[in-house]
Every structure is written in C-alpha cells, then in structure tokens.
Amino acid sequence: MAAPLIRMQGIQKAFGPVKVLEGVDFELRAGEVHALMGENGAGKSTLMKILTGIYAPDGGRIDVDGEATAIASPADAEKHGIAIIHQDLNLIPSLSIADNLFLGREEHRFGLLRRRAMAERARAWLARVGMDRLDPDTSVERLSVGRQQMVEIARALGQNARVLIMDEPTAALTESETDTLFRLIRELRAQGTGIVYVSHRMEEIFALCDRISVLRDGQFVGTRDVPGLGFDEVVKMMVGRTLDARFPARTPHVGPVRLSVEHVGGGMVHDVSFDLHAGEVLGVAGLLGAGRTELARLLFGLDRLESGRVTLDGRPVTPKTPSEAIHAGFGFVTEDRKGQGLVLDLSLRENVSLPRVPARAGLVDRPAEKKQTRGLIDALKIRTRDMELDVRALSGGNQQKVVLAKWLALKPRVLILDEPTRGVDVGGKAEIYHIINQLAEQGVAILMISSELPEVLAMSDRILVMHEGRATALLDARGATQETVMTAATGGK
Amino acid sequence: MTQVNWSRLAPLLQRLGSVIGLVLLFIVLSVMSPDFLTTGNLLSVLRQVSINALIAFGMTFVILAGGIDLSVGAILALTGAITAGLMAAGHGLALSMGAGLGLGLVLGMVNGALVSWGKVAPFIATLGTMTLLRGLTLVYTQGTPIPVTDAGFALLGGGYLAHLLPLPVIWMFVVFAACAFLLRGTVFGRHVMAIGGNEEAARLSGVRLAPMKLAIYGLSGLLSAVAGVVLTSRLYSAQSTAGSGYELDAIAAVVLGGTSLSGGRGWLFGTLIGALLIGFLNNGLNLLDVSSFYQQVVKGVVILIAVLLDRRQ
Incomplete structure (x- = not known):
C-alpha cells in the first residue's frame, strides 16, 4: 500500500x-x-x-x-x-x-x-x-x-x-x-x-x-x-461522556399572545404575519437569503418598517432604533457574534452590562455590576477564571453565552435569537438549548432563527418558514418534518 | 515557587512602557544637565505641558471612541480670541469666558454632528472645521493680536498657588482627575470604550451613537477652549495663529500613552504621561543645546519608537 x-x-x-x-x-x-x-x-x-x-x-x-x-x-x-x-x-x-x-x-x-x-x-x-x-x-x-x-x-x-x-x-x-x-x-x-x-x-x-x-x-x-x-x-x-439528550425536552406552557406581527414589510421582507405567544419558541426556518435576519432587523428597529403593524402586549410598537426596541422589551442575539454581539477588547463584565449598565445618576455601580455578572455566569455556566478578562480570550461557546447573558440581564419580553448555536460545539449547544428552554418556561417569547433543521424541529413549538422575503408556512413543530419545512423553504407547496 | 501569571502581567508591562520611558528620560536628563533637576525648571515644564495635556485629555476620548479631532488647535485659537475680544470690548470676565468655553463646546458638537448625522469620516470632518475655524479666527482678529487688559483674567494662566505652583498645572490635574473618573466611573465612559471597540455591537446593545458622538467631540471642543482661555491668559494676548500644530502634539501624547489609534483600548493616565514625555523631551533638548532643527528629528524618532514598541501582534 x-x-x-x-x-x-x-x-x-x-x-x-x-x-x-x-x-x-x-x-x-x-x-x-x-x-x-x-x-x-x-x-x-x-x-x-x-x-x-x-x-x-x-x-x-x-x-x-x-x-x-x-x-x-x-x-x-x-x-x-x-x-x-x-x-x-x-x-x-x-x-x-x-x-x-x-x-x-x-x-x-x-x-x-x-x-x-x-x-x-x-x-x-x-x-x-x-x-x-x-x-x-x-x-x-x-x-x-x-x-x-x-x-x-x-x-x-x-x-x-x-x-x-x-x-x-x-x-x-x-x-x-x-x-x-x-x-x-x-x-x-x-x-x-x-x-x-x-x-x-x-x-x-x-x-x-x-x-x-x-x-x-x-x-x-x-x-x-x-x-x-x-x-x-x-x-x-x-x-468524553454520553450526552443526556441532544435536544433537552421542555413542557410547553404557552401563554397569551405577546407579539403580534401583521402584514409587516420593509426592504426584502414582504407581508409577513404571525403571532408569538409568551413562553413559546417560534422557529424561523428558510434558506440563506430568505429574509429571516432582515425580519429580525425590522422588528429590532435596525431597518425601516415600510408597512404593517407590530403590537407587543396589546400596544403598538414601531422602534426606529435598537435603543427604542430595547426599551420596548426586545432583545436580539445577532448571528455575527464577533462583528455585532461583543466588544472583544472589553471584559466579560463590561460586555454583559453593555445594554444597561447598573448605575446611579450616570455613575457606574461597580458592586451591583459585579453581583449581576456573577449571577449570570453561574446561571449560564459560563466557564471563565475571571470576569475581568477580555471576552476575546473565551471559547466560541462561552462567548455565545456572554451574548445571551447580555440580554438576560435586561429581562426581555421578546428575545430574538439569530443562529444561536452557530460555531458552537456539541456540548455547548446542549447548554444553550437548555437556557432557551428555561427562558421559555419563564414566559419569555422567543423567536429563533436557525439554518439547522434538526435544531428548529426539536426546539420550536411552531415553525415559521420563509422564502424570498415572504412567509410560506406556519407549521406546528410536532407534525413537521425536514421535508415539509424544506418544501416550504424552497417555495413549493 | 510563586507562579507568575504572564497572560495578565504582559499587558500591564506594556501599559507601563510609557511610564518606564518617562523615568528613563528623567534619569538621563538629570545626569546630563545640571539645570534639569531644579524646582524652577520642572515647574516651568509642567506649565508648558499643561496646555497640550488639556487638549490631549479630550483627544483621548475621541480616539478611544474610534475617531480623531484635528480641529482642536483651531478651536483653541478662536475661543481664545473671542474671550479676549469680548473682554476688550468691555464685557465682564464671566461672560467673556463663558462665551469662549460655550463656543468650544458648540464647535465640538458641530464636529460630532458632522461625524454622526453627516456620516463624514472624522479625519475629513475635523480637517474641514479646522481650516474653517482658522479662517474665522483671522477674520475676527484681522491678523493682529488682541491684548488682555483684565488683571484678574491674567491670573488664570499666569498666577501661582502659594507663590510656587503655576495655576495651569492645577487646572491640568483637576481636569485629569475629572476626565479619568468620567472614563472609568460613568456610563458615558463605558459607552465610549464600547463604541471604539465595536461600534456595531454597541449600537445593537442600545447605545445611542449620535448623542454619544456629540458629547465626545463636544468634550474635546470644550477642553480645547479651556486650553485656549488658559493660554490667552498666560500670554496676555490672543494670537490668531495660536495653537498651530497642537492637534498633532495632542495625538502624539495620546499615542505615546499607549492608547490605540483604532479605538477601544487605552487609558487617560497614559495620555498624561505621554504629554509629560513630550514636554520633558523638548525641555531636555533645549537644555542640552540641541538645535531646533534636530529637536524635531528626535521627537519624530521617539514617537516612532514608542509606537513600534507598543504595537501588538
């Protein structure tokens, strides 16, 4: 040979x-x-x-x-x-x-x-x-x-x-x-x-x-x-061990409608409607370029909403900037962790508190900030020696948890996750799924964009499928299969 | 054996590079010139440094946020001239100074507006306002110095505390303390670092960029005006060409202090050290009778060496 x-x-x-x-x-x-x-x-x-x-x-x-x-x-x-x-x-x-x-x-x-x-x-x-x-x-x-x-x-x-x-x-x-x-x-x-x-x-x-x-x-x-x-x-x-389950199970406790999206359009997104309930995970599936991230950007005030209306807990919301969206109760974990999610040269503590720094009259309340960070490190099992280290030094999975921690500190009412486990290893994925389940159980309404079909099918309660900027299907996750999702994602019936 | 944690020590050593440089310079100059280590000389250097330091503190915020401000010297000249001009026209001290400082703040905010709403690159925006303001200063002064007549005003830059410490040095340390606290202890300072580190991530985290940039460039303008008022007071007159080239000295102080020109990394103490380094280097070269032509050469070489040493991989 x-x-x-x-x-x-x-x-x-x-x-x-x-x-x-x-x-x-x-x-x-x-x-x-x-x-x-x-x-x-x-x-x-x-x-x-x-x-x-x-x-x-x-x-x-x-x-x-x-x-x-x-x-x-x-x-x-x-x-x-x-x-x-x-x-x-x-x-x-x-x-x-x-x-x-x-x-x-x-x-x-x-x-x-x-x-x-x-x-x-x-x-x-x-x-x-x-x-x-x-x-x-x-x-x-x-x-x-x-x-x-x-x-x-x-x-x-x-x-x-x-x-x-x-x-x-x-x-x-x-x-x-x-x-x-x-x-x-x-x-x-x-x-x-x-x-x-x-x-x-x-x-x-x-x-x-x-x-x-x-x-x-x-x-x-x-x-x-x-x-x-x-x-x-x-x-x-x-x-080095068998995982309990690749996708941890969750008993859904779906509450009242939290976010109502009606005929929303803007940029490449056209006429998308859906309801998102408290405690629900709504998966968003589709091919790259189907307009999923663009939909999230519209809701978060990053791009201009050209048509349609959005109501959150019965009140109309039209955020024009991320700052307004955050005040309205949105959180957004972006797909590009390093480009949009983290400031790599700042410490874990400083990144976690970036959306809202614990402060009194503009002065940073350092003890409160440390306490909050410590709590989130424990809750999300972020593995780090020291919250003062630059997040640059963390592994991909731990960095992704820091991005999640950032939003959890704000207790959002609607959390948008864009490819939450991209580039994260198997062990880290299971932990992030676990966190998503916990949030849903606490009543957070979760919109989860993902290109990994097994992930969408296993984690969601319902699945919104997009194709060329439009919603082509809204499926119950229990009855959905890879085939039904892919059919809708490619524009077929 | 104690375990040395190099991963944490290395950045600290790198940060302290400018301090080590200053100490070395101090030792060398003390040995080479008998006139260097005298109270009179040291205090006079501190007084000269104070103007550059005041500007450089504001510049530190701008650079940390990923920007640059070339208009600081021009703002210094115009605000100094307006302050002196108002006083010469018979207005009171408080009103004249208030107008000068307020103008500095507003001009800085104009820079911030150009950068944020106008989406002009900071280098170009402030290059434009620099040229514009230089022109306006010449128009206002008609190219002739405006003398300072108010004895009280002259104390601001020319006075001493306890017959020993020049007042500008006091202003320098007061502003340093305030700015250092602003950077480390407030939400504003945190957001400055975040914008410089990753503007997009900061925006998506709800940091409002436009008000922040107005405030950051406004602070730089305000501190340039403070420097303009102090300099006018010390020189007993406002010169239309005052502050030429000060923007480059301020940038040099910031960079010598270890702040990254790409933003997001740095500290205010380093800027203080950087300003002192430049000041003592000038002083030492004068004491050693180095011709002013060579002085520039030496300063350039020092800046290049400092930046090369500080360079990260």
Missing part, C-alpha cells in the same frame, strides 16, 4: 505554559475525505496551522508521501501541495476573479501583467471546479459566498494542491451551493486529492466523509471509519 499523503505523529504544541496539543496523530490518505472533529478549543485549528506552516510544532514528526518533512512556512506548505480554504474567505472583494486567482504570483513580462494569458488559465482553473461559465473579469464582490468559495478552491487547485483543508465550508452556503460543493469534493476525491474536512455538522460528515479523527482537550482520541459508526459514538468521543 502506498504511503499516506500526510502522516502526523506525536505532534506537540504549547503556547507558554498552556499545552494545546499533546501527542496528536493524524493521517490523510490520497483520495479520502477525512473529518477532523472536536469541541471548540480541542486543538483542531492549531493542528491545521501546524500542517500549513503557520505554527512550528514543539515535537513530533510530519511525513509527506512517506518522507519526514519540515513545514516551516506557508510557502513550504504550498510547495508540498497543501492548501487551506478558510472559514472567512481570503479573497480581495474589489479585485476580479482572475486577479484573485493569481494574487502574489502574477504572470508578467518585464513587470507588465500578461492579462490575456492569465484570463485564459483562470478559465481552465474555474472549469475544474465546474464554474466555467464565470467570467474571470467579474469582480469577486459580485459573487455569492458559495461561488467565492469555489474561486478559493480553484486557486488552491491551480497551485497544484493535493491536500485541501476545509474549515466549516458550508457555514454560509445555501442548500444548492452545498450540493454543488459536495459534488466537487467527491470529484476531487475520485481524482486522488486528500481532503481534511473540519465541521460541527454531523449530518454532513456522515454523508460525505470516509474517516473521522477526534481531538479532545489537545489529546488524540482516535480515528474511525465512518461506515458502521454511530452518531452517539462520535459525540462520546468528542465530549
């Missing part, structure tokens, strides 16, 4: 006194899709950064094609045919596709660009990822996220990559873009490319991958073949 493309053995890495990787093994064969799994902070990205030459390992060896190899820089990795497709894409939006494909390795003669030759080769590269209809002169910002990702993959293949590392590649893709990507991945596998697939989405991994390797707290747990492997076993490998 031929030597594997990559074999990493006993990889060690520490940052100061913190050991991030302790003797990790990882093997990638030609022509396989190999999932790398583990909770946030397990060491997946550090391992991949070592493989791509961004970090130097403290110990262990790396073989490429069966020969011991030092990968000292990203240029080294590229030389060995190792390429990474980043979660947030590494393209320059204002430049054209061809410019991006050749960035840093432009073809030229005496410093003059050979535009035509590059456009020619760009077409060939795009054809390899099935994007031959794209014009290489199109600027990248005009492409959808899915196509931008294809351009990134084309760039990697153009550099003769044999090892492709994909970090949460489907996080921002629509259903059909995901299908296209999976088709391409299978094609590349058939051609002998080795693919490392990093993702939290179990369904995808079981559908796509040949083998799974799991890391936990910097330790190598094991590698398994996917055929014959159970979902529960993977979770157990990742968290």
Whole structure:
C-alpha cells in the first residue's frame, strides 16, 4: 500500500505554559475525505496551522508521501501541495476573479501583467471546479459566498494542491451551493486529492466523509471509519461522556399572545404575519437569503418598517432604533457574534452590562455590576477564571453565552435569537438549548432563527418558514418534518 | 515557587512602557544637565505641558471612541480670541469666558454632528472645521493680536498657588482627575470604550451613537477652549495663529500613552504621561543645546519608537 499523503505523529504544541496539543496523530490518505472533529478549543485549528506552516510544532514528526518533512512556512506548505480554504474567505472583494486567482504570483513580462494569458488559465482553473461559465473579469464582490468559495478552491487547485483543508465550508452556503460543493469534493476525491474536512455538522460528515479523527482537550482520541459508526459514538468521543439528550425536552406552557406581527414589510421582507405567544419558541426556518435576519432587523428597529403593524402586549410598537426596541422589551442575539454581539477588547463584565449598565445618576455601580455578572455566569455556566478578562480570550461557546447573558440581564419580553448555536460545539449547544428552554418556561417569547433543521424541529413549538422575503408556512413543530419545512423553504407547496 | 501569571502581567508591562520611558528620560536628563533637576525648571515644564495635556485629555476620548479631532488647535485659537475680544470690548470676565468655553463646546458638537448625522469620516470632518475655524479666527482678529487688559483674567494662566505652583498645572490635574473618573466611573465612559471597540455591537446593545458622538467631540471642543482661555491668559494676548500644530502634539501624547489609534483600548493616565514625555523631551533638548532643527528629528524618532514598541501582534 502506498504511503499516506500526510502522516502526523506525536505532534506537540504549547503556547507558554498552556499545552494545546499533546501527542496528536493524524493521517490523510490520497483520495479520502477525512473529518477532523472536536469541541471548540480541542486543538483542531492549531493542528491545521501546524500542517500549513503557520505554527512550528514543539515535537513530533510530519511525513509527506512517506518522507519526514519540515513545514516551516506557508510557502513550504504550498510547495508540498497543501492548501487551506478558510472559514472567512481570503479573497480581495474589489479585485476580479482572475486577479484573485493569481494574487502574489502574477504572470508578467518585464513587470507588465500578461492579462490575456492569465484570463485564459483562470478559465481552465474555474472549469475544474465546474464554474466555467464565470467570467474571470467579474469582480469577486459580485459573487455569492458559495461561488467565492469555489474561486478559493480553484486557486488552491491551480497551485497544484493535493491536500485541501476545509474549515466549516458550508457555514454560509445555501442548500444548492452545498450540493454543488459536495459534488466537487467527491470529484476531487475520485481524482486522488486528500481532503481534511473540519465541521460541527454531523449530518454532513456522515454523508460525505470516509474517516473521522477526534481531538479532545489537545489529546488524540482516535480515528474511525465512518461506515458502521454511530452518531452517539462520535459525540462520546468528542465530549468524553454520553450526552443526556441532544435536544433537552421542555413542557410547553404557552401563554397569551405577546407579539403580534401583521402584514409587516420593509426592504426584502414582504407581508409577513404571525403571532408569538409568551413562553413559546417560534422557529424561523428558510434558506440563506430568505429574509429571516432582515425580519429580525425590522422588528429590532435596525431597518425601516415600510408597512404593517407590530403590537407587543396589546400596544403598538414601531422602534426606529435598537435603543427604542430595547426599551420596548426586545432583545436580539445577532448571528455575527464577533462583528455585532461583543466588544472583544472589553471584559466579560463590561460586555454583559453593555445594554444597561447598573448605575446611579450616570455613575457606574461597580458592586451591583459585579453581583449581576456573577449571577449570570453561574446561571449560564459560563466557564471563565475571571470576569475581568477580555471576552476575546473565551471559547466560541462561552462567548455565545456572554451574548445571551447580555440580554438576560435586561429581562426581555421578546428575545430574538439569530443562529444561536452557530460555531458552537456539541456540548455547548446542549447548554444553550437548555437556557432557551428555561427562558421559555419563564414566559419569555422567543423567536429563533436557525439554518439547522434538526435544531428548529426539536426546539420550536411552531415553525415559521420563509422564502424570498415572504412567509410560506406556519407549521406546528410536532407534525413537521425536514421535508415539509424544506418544501416550504424552497417555495413549493 | 510563586507562579507568575504572564497572560495578565504582559499587558500591564506594556501599559507601563510609557511610564518606564518617562523615568528613563528623567534619569538621563538629570545626569546630563545640571539645570534639569531644579524646582524652577520642572515647574516651568509642567506649565508648558499643561496646555497640550488639556487638549490631549479630550483627544483621548475621541480616539478611544474610534475617531480623531484635528480641529482642536483651531478651536483653541478662536475661543481664545473671542474671550479676549469680548473682554476688550468691555464685557465682564464671566461672560467673556463663558462665551469662549460655550463656543468650544458648540464647535465640538458641530464636529460630532458632522461625524454622526453627516456620516463624514472624522479625519475629513475635523480637517474641514479646522481650516474653517482658522479662517474665522483671522477674520475676527484681522491678523493682529488682541491684548488682555483684565488683571484678574491674567491670573488664570499666569498666577501661582502659594507663590510656587503655576495655576495651569492645577487646572491640568483637576481636569485629569475629572476626565479619568468620567472614563472609568460613568456610563458615558463605558459607552465610549464600547463604541471604539465595536461600534456595531454597541449600537445593537442600545447605545445611542449620535448623542454619544456629540458629547465626545463636544468634550474635546470644550477642553480645547479651556486650553485656549488658559493660554490667552498666560500670554496676555490672543494670537490668531495660536495653537498651530497642537492637534498633532495632542495625538502624539495620546499615542505615546499607549492608547490605540483604532479605538477601544487605552487609558487617560497614559495620555498624561505621554504629554509629560513630550514636554520633558523638548525641555531636555533645549537644555542640552540641541538645535531646533534636530529637536524635531528626535521627537519624530521617539514617537516612532514608542509606537513600534507598543504595537501588538
């Protein structure tokens, strides 16, 4: 049998006194899709950064094609045919596709660009990822996220990559873009490319991958073949215990109508109506770009409401700014945790109290603030040594809990959650579900936008499905299936 | 063995860099020049520093909130001229000073309005008002200095406490204490840090950006006017060209003090240290008879070194 493309053995890495990787093994064969799994902070990205030459390992060896190899820089990795497709894409939006494909390795003669030759080769590269209809002169910002990702993959293949590392590649893709990507991945596998697939989405991994390797707290747990492997076993490998339930149960106590939305429109949202009851979780499903986040932004006063009316506990509300929405009783956990949810350079305490700083006559009441923060840290089981540390230092799951804590401090009457578990690991997800259930039991009305169908189906009482800015269905979650939701989400009846 | 917690110590050391720099400068100058470590010299440096420090305190808030204010020197000149002009026209001390300080506040708020409602980049907005206000000052003064006649007013910048401590130094420390408390102890200060750290997150948390920016730039304008009044008093006259280039000294003080130009990270004490560093450096180079041409070169190099040392990865 031929030597594997990559074999990493006993990889060690520490940052100061913190050991991030302790003797990790990882093997990638030609022509396989190999999932790398583990909770946030397990060491997946550090391992991949070592493989791509961004970090130097403290110990262990790396073989490429069966020969011991030092990968000292990203240029080294590229030389060995190792390429990474980043979660947030590494393209320059204002430049054209061809410019991006050749960035840093432009073809030229005496410093003059050979535009035509590059456009020619760009077409060939795009054809390899099935994007031959794209014009290489199109600027990248005009492409959808899915196509931008294809351009990134084309760039990697153009550099003769044999090892492709994909970090949460489907996080921002629509259903059909995901299908296209999976088709391409299978094609590349058939051609002998080795693919490392990093993702939290179990369904995808079981559908796509040949083998799974799991890391936990910097330790190598094991590698398994996917055929014959159970979902529960993977979770157990990742968290070191069996979870009680993936989605904790809740007895619904649905109260009177709290939020009534009638024929609301604005921007890309048209004529959406629904009632949200106290103590209810209303899931909002739909494809990317269906207008779900836009609906939330209208309710929260971020975008202008052009038509329709909204009543909260019988009173009409039309917030024009987030500040007014908060006063009316809304809370909004945005999908973009780092861009919109947190101030990374402020401490946990300062972030939690940002919507309303405990104060008397404008002076911060520090003891009250600390007490409130301590209470929320305990209630949400936020794992941190110190509430004074910058939230930058927390893991994704804990950061998401800080965003939740921020709103819980305000005791909102309506809480809007936009992708509340995106980028959060399995253990963290279960805890966030638990918090959502508790809030509902306390009578908070919850509007939960999510792209993960199992999550929507299991957590909601009812499901609002959107398609192209309109509400296409309002389903009872008990009778709904993935199929009925998807049918409505794609505009079918 | 005691465990040293480096992750918490490192930022502290980085913050204290400017303090260490100041101490080193102090030691070097004491050794090299016998005239340096005298009460008279030190107090005179403090008095010179006070004007820049007053402006830089306001600038710290603007920069922490992710902005910049180039109009501070121009506001200083115009408010000083208006104060002196009103007094020369026979108006009382209180009214003249009130008008000068009030004008500073309003001009600062105009900057804030341009930035928030007008959505103009702070650099451009304040570059515009700077040029405009410089012009207005020339129009108002017709290019000639306005002398100060009121002896009481002259005390403000020229007087001493207990025949020893120059009053401007007192004003500097009083304003420092007030601003430091404003930044650390009030909701306003918290929101300044939040806006500079992540404006979108602050807005979504219900922080109202427009009133905040009016207040932040207003504070900067007000403190520039305070500096303008004190400077006019100390010089016994208002000059149309007063405060030229002060905006850059103020920005340098803020940055030397370790406040990030991209906002959200920094402290007011650092700005005080930064202003002192610039002041003592000027003084030392004078005492050592370095030509004024080279003085600029040295100042530039010091600023670059400080920023490079402070740079985070």
